[in-house]
Structure formats: C-alpha cells, structure tokens
Amino acid sequence: MGKFGWFARKHFPMLASNAYLKLQFTTRSKSQKAYCDYFLNAKEVPMPNVVNIETINRCNSTCAFCTANVHAERRPLRKIDDDLYRSIIDQLADWGYKGHLTLYGNNEPLLDTEIVERHKYAREKLPDSFIFMSTNGLILTIDKLKEVAPYINQLIINNYSMEMKLHDNIKEIYDYVKAHPQEFKDLDIQIQMRYLQEVLTNRAGSAPNKKATEKVVKETCLLPFTDMWIMPNGKMGLCCCDNFETTDFGDLTKVSLKEAWGSEQFQQVRRKIAEGRQNYPFCKHCDFIDAGFRMQLVNAILSGDQEAANKLGGHERMKIGKKNNEDDNIK
Numbered sequence: 001m002g003k004f005g006w007f008a009r010k011h012f013p014m015l016a017s018n019a020y021l022k023l024q025f026t027t028r029s030k031s032q033k034a035y036c037d038y039f040l041n042a043k044e045v046p047m048p049n050v051v052n053i054e055t056i057n058r059c060n061s062t063c064a065f066c067t068a069n070v071h072a073e074r075r076p077l078r079k080i081d082d083d084l085y086r087s088i089i090d091q092l093a094d095w096g097y098k099g100h101l102t103l104y105g106n107n108e109p110l111l112d113t114e115i116v117e118r119h120k121y122a123r124e125k126l127p128d129s130f131i132f133m134s135t136n137g138l139i140l141t142i143d144k145l146k147e148v149a150p151y152i153n154q155l156i157i158n159n160y161s162m163e164m165k166l167h168d169n170i171k172e173i174y175d176y177v178k179a180h181p182q183e184f185k186d187l188d189i190q191i192q193m194r195y196l197q198e199v200l201t202n203r204a205g206s207a208p209n210k211k212a213t214e215k216v217v218k219e220t221c222l223l224p225f226t227d228m229w230i231m232p233n234g235k236m237g238l239c240c241c242d243n244f245e246t247t248d249f250g251d252l253t254k255v256s257l258k259e260a261w262g263s264e265q266f267q268q269v270r271r272k273i274a275e276g277r278q279n280y281p282f283c284k285h286c287d288f289i290d291a292g293f294r295m296q297l298v299n300a301i302l303s304g305d306q307e308a309a310n311k312l313g314g315h316e317r318m319k320i321g322k323k324n325n326e327d328d329n330i331k
Ligand SMILES: C[S@@+](CC[C@H](N)C(=O)[O-])C[C@H]1O[C@@H](n2cnc3c(N)ncnc32)[C@H](O)[C@@H]1O
Pocket: 059, 065, 066, 067, 068, 104, 105, 106, 107, 108, 109, 134, 135, 136, 158, 200, 201, 202, 203, 207, 316, 317
C-alpha cells in the first residue's frame, strides 16, 4: 500500500471506505447488470467463475473489519469432511470446471493442517483451474511456501499490521523469494501491506467495525452469479458475506453441486438481487462489492473470451482511487 492509501485508511477510515464504494458502484453498475441478465437468460445455468471452499472456519488474526477475527468469532468450530471435500473437487472436474478456485473463505487457510494435501488434490483434478490462496502469513514459513507452491497459481500474503512494516517471517519470505526467482517462476506471489484497523465494507451487517445502517443499497450484486460459496458445514451459502453460516442453498452431502447452484430457490434469489439487492432481505443493507477482478472476468465472458476470464488473477483486495495496483503490492 502506498503512503497515501495507508494515511487515508488510518486517519479517515469511514471516508476512505465510503468513497471507494461510491466510486465502484457508480462505475460498475452497467456491466454488473449485463452479466446478471446474461446469466438469468442463459439456456442452462452458467457455471460459477470462482469456487470458494472454506475448509475450516477459524482465523488467528485480529483484523478489526473481519468477523473471523479471534475476538468476533462465534461460529461453532467446523472443518470440512474429507470425503465431501474430495467429492466437491471430483464434481467440479466432471463438470469440466476451469475457473478460479480458492480453498479459503472467512478464515485463515494455513490453520487447516491438511491444506497442502487439499491443494495437491485440487491441482491434480483441476489442472486448468486458476488456484489462488490468500493468507495473513502469520504462520507462513519458507518451508510451507515451498510445500504449497507447486499447486497454486497465485499467493497473496496480507501483512496486516498497525505500522507499515513487514512481520519478521514475511520479511524473510520476501528476501528469500527475491533471492530465488527461478524457484517461484510459476507462482505469482504478492505481499500486501494492510492496515489492521481499516474500515472496509459492512458485509451484510457482519463486519465488526462497520454497521449495516438503515441505508438501503439499491445496487445489484455479482457474487451470487459469479461465486460459489461452500462452508465447512457442507452447505452452499449465498456469498462471502454470510460470515455466520446462516444461508442455505443446499446440503452438499445430499444434493450435487450442480443441483444446488442451479436450484430454483437460488435462481429466485438471483432474480431479486439482479433487480437490486434491496429486494432480498439478507442483502438489503449490504454495501459489499467484490474485488475488481470479477468485473474484468465478467466483461471477458460477455465478450466471449472465457479462456481469458479463467486466467485473470484473483485479487481479494479493494483499492482506493487507483486503477492499478502498483504501490499496493510488493512483487
Ligand atoms: C476473509 S480473508 C481470508 C484470507 C486470509 N485470512 C486473508 O486475510 O488474507 C479474505 C479477504 O476478505 C477481506 N475482508 C475481510 N473483511 C472484510 C470486509 N468487512 N469487507 C470487505 N472485505 C473484507 C479481507 O480484506 C481479505 O482480503
């Protein structure tokens, strides 16, 4: 993050958050609507573009904006059932899925002791998928990085802190990667400086430091159209803002992925959200907007270039007032 972005987030957190959201909603609304229409009018329900599988619902950080932080957590501890995990990946493979895959949600993926094995399985079954991981890096080591590197396309290390300073272990990783470019030539590694107490979105009322106010948000939302959200309890949820695991679009131990994703129940909800999120109670006050890459992704699909869409990087980061990410990332 550049000094300006850091300063704005630290000293004018609400202003920075709201200015960003206003800009994004204004500039994206037309393409978002076009994608919703394309999706709802397709002969067959289109595949998701990003499949998110949260394998364990815990984190070890204290980010003020996130419900998964250790102070705000209230979900009963769950880890995904191994057979169910493999079945989900197998179903994606049978479906011919080549889109994005993440094995994290509202959690810290490295807390799952089987996370490397799971990525290995996914890589073998879904060789053409763009697999990306986002981590707070708190327990990341050079050895762990080496273990997971062969199975992922992109690694985002979010260095959450109060000062613009890398944690010691992340600095070590940064130096190691810089010194061994050949070893990681096939992996896009990005380290992002993140302010631990910034304000982001209200996430449908679940963010600890931003209330979902009485304000009704009359914008559509891409997430139910682009993202498949799978929780460790084996349910398909609405989206990443369901931090408390309350939505239910199918128990994947009982119905197939395809059935849950294309169900009439889900389609009905999508029709409402397409006309404005205020039409669906869960979304009425939610000011979440997806990270920018989904916009590029749906634009690529609308222009007929599915292959280009599949290859786009999966940034999970909102940027304030910048078109590119030059000074947000240390590459
Ligand atoms: C929930 S974290 C999970 C992965 C990992 N723990 C990490 O932080 O990189 C994934 C992303 O969600 C974002 N996030 C968390 N709370 C948010 C909020 N209230 N609004 C928008 N994005 C949020 C974080 O900024 C992070 O980039």
